[in-house]
Amino acid sequence: MxxxxxxxxxxxxxxxxxxxxxxxxxxxxxxxxxxxxxxxxxxxxxxxxxxxxxxxxxxxxxxxxxxxxxxxxxxxxxxxxxxxxxxNSPSIENAAEENLFRRVIDQERKILRQLLDQVDERELWKAIDALIQADRVYVGGFGSSFAAAYWFYYTLKQIRGNVHISSPNGFLPEDVCDLTEQSAVVIFSFPRYRKETLKLASFAEREGSKIIAITDRQLSPIGQMAAVTLTTDEHMDSGHHSIASVISLLEVLIAGIQKQDHEKIAKRQQELEILYADQELFIE
CATH class of the missing domain: 1.10.10.10 (Winged helix-like DNA-binding domain superfamily/Winged helix DNA-binding domain)
Known part of the structure; x- marks a missing residue:
């Protein structure tokens, strides 16, 4: 058949x-x-x-x-x-381009395999529980780290309320003054490390909020301060930071939240779909 x-x-x-x-x-x-x-x-x-x-x-x-x-x-x-x-027999030029593509993909594959081996599931579930139970989630990412931070902020906002984010260049005191001991602060920090991450972490620490670090190694500046530190391509000499490893790690967090809090999430998404339809946000 x-x-x-x-x-x-x-x-x-x-x-x-x-x-x-x-x-x-x-x-x-x-x-x-x-x-x-x-x-x-x-x-x-x-x-x-x-x-x-x-x-x-x-x-x-x-x-x-x-x-x-x-x-x-x-x-x-x-x-x-x-x-x-x-x-088709590839030309020398095409072969060189294919080799470049293959090298990049092979490197990403190694990084993702390393991610699978290095992630501590206990730390993942701590982060997931904190993100579910938090009265307020503040996401911080500065410079090049903002891209991953925004992806997480936007995705998390679809499944829970009271989620806020920094700008790429810093954060306003008015944005973080409502943090409490029940709040969670997720901070993204990859080389080159920005000073704003430590300022945000210090403020969150003073308020008693739980700090979740998404970074490249346990002993990065923010990794040392966080209650939960989740690393991406630790021990990989890649010469650059892999956005694929970051997004993969974040997708695991989102999947865990959806698994643990599916009833509330389903209700929220139904409400969002009604709002989307009322405002005709999507072309379909």
Whole structure:
């Protein structure tokens, strides 16, 4: 029995898809090389639709969820790459570019494997519990660390309330004056370390808030001050910091929060979907 490719499945179901699902499907067909690495949220953002729409597309095509659909995308993409390799002898220039790509991906693979080995699950669950129980969560990230901090802030805000974030250049006293002993402060700090992280940590420490550090090593400046320190590519001599390892670690935290607090999260997301629909935020 022939197994349909992703392209064939989309074509067969295209006429019955919603406008938003069609946009997501078109993005996947045109950018399969990107889709193999993207989360449902990222696919939706690139396609101009919601994460929910991407997940509904997976259901509409007969998959059990987004993960299974992405596996099919990945298999089709790899099969296409293999066929291209069989049919075309690469030039020296193309071979050099492919080697560069392979080196980068291999390095990321090593970092993610190291992340799997080094993460302390007990510390992860401490962080997850703190983020669920906190009356207020403040996320701090400065300079280049702000990118990961904002991703976490935006994602966390979808599943709980009272989440706030610094600017890339610092934080205002008015933003942190309401921190309490029941609050959690998540601070991102990667080389080169910014002084603002220590100022924020000192303020949070004075208020008795729990500090969760997301950093590259246990003994980084912020790592030494935090109640919980979660590290990414510790012991890896990569020459640069891997954003992939940071996002992977954050996705684990988000998944843990969703597992532990799913009833409250489901209610919040239902309320958000109503607001999104009322304000017509998404083009779908």
């Amino acid at each position: 022939d197994i349909k490719t992703m392209s064939q499945m989309i074509k067969a179901s295209y006429s019955s898809l919603s406008p938003g699902q069609k946009k997501a499907a078109e993005f996947i067909m045109e950018h399969a090389d990107e889709a193999v690495l993207l989360t449902a949220f990222q696919v939706g953002r690139n396609a101009g639709v919601s994460e929910t729409t991407v997940i509904r597309l997976a259901y509409a095509l007969g998959f059990s969820g987004y993960s299974q659909m992405q596996d099919r995308i990945r298999k089709d993409w790899l099969a296409g790459k293999q066929q291209d390799g069989d049919e």
